[in-house]
Amino acid sequence: MNSKKILKKLVLLLFPFIVLLNSVKIQAKANVELDESHLAEGYVSTSLKETKKSVAYVIVISKDKESYNYPVVDGGKYPFTLGNGTYQIMIGEKVEGNKYSAILQKEIKVKIKDETTVYLQSNEAINWENEDSSILKKAKELTKNSKTNIDKAKAIHNYIIKNYSYDNKKADKVTKDYIPNLKSFYKTQKGICYDYVTLTAVMLRSVGVPTKIVKGFESSNPETFHAWNQVYNEATKQWVTIDTTYDATLQAAGKKIKFEKSAKNYTLEKAY
CATH class of the missing domain: 3.10.620.30 (C8orf32 fold)
Known part of the structure; x- marks a missing residue:
């Protein structure tokens, strides 16, 4: 159905490679706020204090050595697709190219009432x-x-x-x-x-x-x-x-x- 060359391009698309740098000090007042009020429904959401087009952010959601990353948007919803358990959440601000500086790092315990609801949601995926x-x-x-x-x-x-x-x-x-x-x-x-x-x-x-x-x-x-x-x-x-x-x-x-x-x-x- 597709050439090997094109499929390699799709791999880059579907598994975007980013470098999340460890900040010396996480910003005390990050421009991205994390809303944890919907954990039982299987997602977190974000809001942006400032929406400058020149500033880009990424959210990385990890559990058991698996990670998913999404661009951060105001009002964005990001699913917990790896089931119940403890997740590591990191939000990075773009520095250059594919490099991001961490502005928020957090560990969240997730217990979803019904794990199938994750796959009913309208979210960033x-x-x-x-x-x-x-x-x-x-x-x-x-x-x-x-x-x-x-x-x-x-x-x-x-x-x-x-x-x-x-x-x-x-x-x-x-x-x-x-x-x-x-x-x-x-x-x-x-x-x-x-x-x-x-x-x-x-x-x-x-x-x-x-x-x-x-x-x-x-x-x-x-x-x-x-x-x-x-x-x-x-x-x-x-x-x-x-x-x-x-x-x-x-x-x-x-x-x-x-x-x-x-x-x-x-x-x-x-x-x-």
Whole structure:
């Protein structure tokens, strides 16, 4: 589906490399405030005292040697995707290039009431509440007769694989800072894997289905970085692996499609 060169660019995008410098002294009055009032719901949020365009910040959320980082925005929500436990939170102010100086460091104990709620939220990973209203309306329309999470997932999965196609030209030109534009993808119905999985997650979360965007590798092409989704089956209390990008390709080729993929064929690197 994609060239090795382009996939390396996507790796840089999906796993941005930053250097967080240890400050000699953490600023007493940082310009970023951390709101911990939603820990039980699975996220922290930020507010900026000053919103100078020339100043950039990053938040790094770590647990058990795994880290996720996001650009800090005013009112941003950042999920705890590594389950319950103790997290280390660090916020850095950009110095130059990919170097950041720590302005806030904190340890937080998290106990989420229902860990699936993390994957329903609209946050900086999947900001579905701010997506184009026509996309949210379409998701509601597609699932109006669906009763279970899996029924809803199948309805949206079938719509996407039958109506969207992989854009090889776009893949050849994609840059490392690429961010899906779902309004454009929804209109043109052509895109790359990151478009597919983001649209799937946005649609499903908007109709109440806990959904992850997962990034890693698939066994049939182990050197190729890939992205897919997992949806929560409330009946079995298990996560089901689906792959709309792969299935859209099969659909176009007139080949048989199996909705649920074998999780053992996928190697997870990050989940959002």
